[in-house]
Amino acid sequence: MNRLALFGGTPVRRDGFPSWPIHDQQEERALLDVLHSGRWWSGTQAYHDANSVEVPSRVAAFESAFAAYCGATYGLACSTGTAALEIALKAAGIGPGDEVIVPPYTFLATASAPLLVGAIPVFCDVEADTLNLDPDRIEEAITPHTRAIIPVHFAGLAADMERIMSIARARNLFVLEDAAHAHGATSNGRHLGTLGDAGTFSFQASKNMTAGEGGLILTDDPHLAELCNSYIWAGRKLGFEWYEHFRLGWNYRLTEFQAAILSQQLTRLPQQLATRMSNGFRLNELLKGIPGIQPLAIPPWVTLHSFHLYILRLDANSFGVSREEFLAALEAEGIPCSGGYAHPLYRNLMFAENQFHANGAPLSPREPHIDFARYVELCPCAEQACRETVWIEHRVLLASPQAVEDVARAIQKIYECRREFQPTMAR
Numbered sequence: 001m002n003r004l005a006l007f008g009g010t011p012v013r014r015d016g017f018p019s020w021p022i023h024d025q026q027e028e029r030a031l032l033d034v035l036h037s038g039r040w041w042s043g044t045q046a047y048h049d050a051n052s053v054e055v056p057s058r059v060a061a062f063e064s065a066f067a068a069y070c071g072a073t074y075g076l077a078c079s080t081g082t083a084a085l086e087i088a089l090k091a092a093g094i095g096p097g098d099e100v101i102v103p104p105y106t107f108l109a110t111a112s113a114p115l116l117v118g119a120i121p122v123f124c125d126v127e128a129d130t131l132n133l134d135p136d137r138i139e140e141a142i143t144p145h146t147r148a149i150i151p152v153h154f155a156g157l158a159a160d161m162e163r164i165m166s167i168a169r170a171r172n173l174f175v176l177e178d179a180a181h182a183h184g185a186t187s188n189g190r191h192l193g194t195l196g197d198a199g200t201f202s203f204q205a206s207k208n209m210t211a212g213e214g215g216l217i218l219t220d221d222p223h224l225a226e227l228c229n230s231y232i233w234a235g236r237k238l239g240f241e242w243y244e245h246f247r248l249g250w251n252y253r254l255t256e257f258q259a260a261i262l263s264q265q266l267t268r269l270p271q272q273l274a275t276r277m278s279n280g281f282r283l284n285e286l287l288k289g290i291p292g293i294q295p296l297a298i299p300p301w302v303t304l305h306s307f308h309l310y311i312l313r314l315d316a317n318s319f320g321v322s323r324e325e326f327l328a329a330l331e332a333e334g335i336p337c338s339g340g341y342a343h344p345l346y347r348n349l350m351f352a353e354n355q356f357h358a359n360g361a362p363l364s365p366r367e368p369h370i371d372f373a374r375y376v377e378l379c380p381c382a383e384q385a386c387r388e389t390v391w392i393e394h395r396v397l398l399a400s401p402q403a404v405e406d407v408a409r410a411i412q413k414i415y416e417c418r419r420e421f422q423p424t425m426a427r
């Protein structure tokens, strides 16, 4: 057997993996079309070029195309996934005095969006095997102040929406799906982002569809859609003059350039989704039987998994290598990887110090002290996930099936060569 590449052996893979984002003349042409059209922004109801010909908005076209692809009635594009979460909460009337249930194993935006509308995020633990909000724990987190739940479809794997919706419906809670990782993913054949009252997406650079930045809200509710549109658009209303402002909005618009790229990215999505999924499921198979390696579980309702991340859990004692050693060894074998979040969200200083008003959130200094430290006890699965997970970026799954076999070979090699590490643990 080879020596580990980390200690001077030959790496399993030298050829690398596809880079991300993927683009070609399609995106180039679309960008140039916008450039030459003169219509660079979406914030006008009608734009005419020098020959008085109306130039349709590419943002509007993208909103319709993405909503239709997902099977939703309305798509509202905006500047980021963070803005999408904030706007959807605001449009649902969530505000000061309200509590919003969120998982702690996610990007900050899931928990900062409630704060940005003046509400309090209440952390509820995730399931150990899927890293999604644990429906068994949601009831414990509900108080008389609870108004909403934000399930995240982490890594593009569908959360248990049937149970989450039934808990929410029984208590009249607003459900906002954070589908930032879940472009094209489905649960029982229905697109993620269309199963709750609203769903949000991110088009930030790492996401499975990207224009560098960008966000979008899906909903079937016409009133919610109208409010979202207004908040994105400085509090204006469609059909009224540009100088009429009806509520406190912001400028959260997507540009025509971004929409032009995203429309092209959307055409690539179905094929990329199929490739990631077939490689992701194959990798699950190939890793079966390696001691201490546990890919995320695939619940029965998952029909399409977007594999924004390929995540596995490493039980260091069974595998015989610590997570940090494993990450260094896998990287050296030519497989890009990381450990993901170093700690759950509530351990960030902005929560731990409990000074939201001082740190930019609009909560009053009179707000009662919230003991975020208690979540260390309440969220053992999120705590453990931060110690055990290994993340592999979705671009790795866009490689050939042979390249993906290299990922499994590299992990098998690390296991077989585990005694090359210093004997600090039983191997």
Ligand SMILES: Cc1ncc(COP(=O)(O)O)c(C=O)c1O
Binding pocket: 080, 081, 082, 083, 106, 107, 109, 110, 152, 178, 180, 181, 201, 202, 203, 204, 213, 214, 215
């Ligand atoms: C789960 C999740 N929600 C929300 C967001 C926010 O998206 P954006 O970066 O576009 O603001 C992200 C982005 O990283 C995310 O991973």
